[in-house]
Amino acid sequence: MPSANRIFFPGNPWREGHAVEHLQWTGRIEADGLYFDLDLRSANYDAERRLETDDLDLDSWESPLVWGNYHRCSLSSTKWGQDEGIFVADAKAPLDWSTLDQRIFEVDMRTSLDDDEEHAFHIYLLGHDTVLRHQIHFSEPSRGTYRLRWKAHVALTYAGDDELKHRLEVDAEVAFEGFRPAPGLSNPQAHLERFTGGKTGYAKRAGVYVPK
Secondary structure, three states, rough: OOOOEEEOOOOOOOOOOOOEEEEEEEEEEEEEEEEEEEEEEOOOOOOOOOOOOOOOOOOHOHHHHHHHHHHOOOEEOOOOOOOOOEEEEEOOOOOOOHHHHHEEEEEOOOOOOOOOOOOOOEOOOOOEEEEEEEEEEEEEOOOOEEEEHHHEEOHHHOOOOOOOOOOEEEEEEEEEEEEEEEOOOOOOHHHHHHHHHHOOOOEEEOOOEEEE
16 A cells, blocks of 8 residues: 555646545446546645745746645546546346456546537646546555545646646555435335445445445
């Protein structure tokens, strides 16, 4: 497991990355299958090491002044309403927790931006930017927690740049908090059993289905 939960933005002024202050891993039972959601918030960019520069010619990605203006990162499929998140399983390919660490979820792998398409996640980075091409891996299960390694590409669309020329990387420890039925979904227990092949039992706690 990682010794410290971190998010990195290769090429930005903090090579050591930034602490992850909040990370939540939840799931949804939808009519068409199961989805994972992630909600992440970093510490302030300069919380551990304050940088100062009077160089106004630096690219935005390299400038401590620019990063300082936006304080911290939020990366989420739930914070701004409900994004698509990670499609995990359906009746044809049920979820098997025993093999989860063998899977790498590739999400939103398109190479160009299209405002008409749904997004798996949204990001606030240097303003409300765009994040695509996610590779997400839950590995090393131990006592209910997993190691999350998450890579994605970022376009600084808030500043008018639609090229996915920047990257982010997350290395963190996280526990799954359970599946919540989509609003209005009838008989969620039956859907859950169908999408998991009945391989793992679930306990219902406060409306959430948690693996036993």
